[in-house]
Amino acid sequence: MSAQRHELHLLTGSYALDALTDDEQADFEKHLARCPSCAEEVKGLRETAARLAMATAVVPPPEIRIRVLAAVPRTRQLPPMTRNQRARAGGRTERRRLPLSRAGLTAGVLALAAAVAFLVVTQVSTSRQLQQAQASNRQIAGVLAAPDARIESLPVTAGGTITAVTSLRQAEAVVTTADLPSLPGTRVYQLWVMTASGAARSAGLLTITSTGSTTPVLANGVLPGDQFGITVEPAGGTQQPTTTPVVTMPVTA
């Protein structure tokens, strides 16, 4: 036992550098919760790693600043852990797992994830677009892999279906449609997040692809009580809906 503990203690360095394999990391985190001296050492070694990180600083591309600061007002923040939650967590460090390997993903969500990746890739023609597609793909994957993700579909009266995968914990949803009636070039489908009070916020345009589906759109700030709505709008979209929605779907509670 003590030999084994000693072995585990040797992993503090590798743990601080994120150099453990996934299995070992899980084991080591269990050990950390029971080993205050290991936790103390990890703390110091993480600070040391941060120094190694600070030394790599370079001037970041200015576009990142623009994009991040533009995303901030649209991104809901996590609530703090309350005293009780903190006690239950036992002071263990919160770690991210690979989003797509997370257990609890339903088959439906997985299928949609594959469809989304396919759609996004087939939509792309330049490397710039690919970059953007990857960024949104990554966010979309984050929603699909959320432990509380719920999938829901609804038929559209005029034809076709709307499908949404919603993570209320992340207040985000991914919305796609299939087989909506085609529109003339001067018109587009636009997706809205509508609150109970009637306010509508655009989540983006739904572009119909050659397969008849629309490119998945990520909607932020999705709360219980909201609903998704799709309207037909002039090409380029509008600030506020100008027509009656062809479909509305309540956010899954």
Add this chain to the structure above:
Amino acid sequence: MTFFLGGFFFLAKFRRVCTNPVAPCLRIEVMNTSPSTPEQPGPGRLEGGGQDPADLLARVARGDQAAFEAVYDQFAGPVYGLVRKVLRDPAQSEEVAQEVLLEVWRTASRFDPARGSAAAWMMTIAHRRAVDRVRSETASVAREQRLTPGPVTGDDVAELVETKLDRQRVRRCLGALTQLQAESVKLAYYGGYTYPQVAELIGVPLGTIKTRIRDGLIRLRDCMEVTW
């Protein structure tokens, strides 16, 4: 105290100039001009000038976008630098750095100053995200991307002047390690390899690498006088 209040009002005054999130915005650098408040080296201060990042993160957690901009301006350089060091590919690095910085905004309420410095918290997120990307076998799109031509942005990146001292110290301290220690630490952290992969690359037993990484880091900690 007066200094901090002064800094806060100084910041508040300039906020108005900076309301458009898309337009290039005035950089806010709160200079410590008062000789009676010496710069405190130590926890939370490792980033050098500017405001205390732990205080800033507490404000970010309450939704303060100005505080987030200040955090951004202190840490975007290290975040991007670290991610780029691990991933190499400029396009992927840009994307991951963006995710990291947005995650700082999103999860600021989970930062606990009792458990470490703000810098360590952010760098841990950045490093983890970068290695997740490296190790993700499911990122089929990323595999695809390797086949496409590189991004238009140039490969040259300018090192930040502000972190010159950090760089010199790290170089000096890495130089004081044994070659095996330094190489293991660098491959694991900057290379994003797991320690079994490092062992394979260097051609030494697993147990040896485990101890070399730990010994190396402990020596670095002492050499850089990390106080935690």
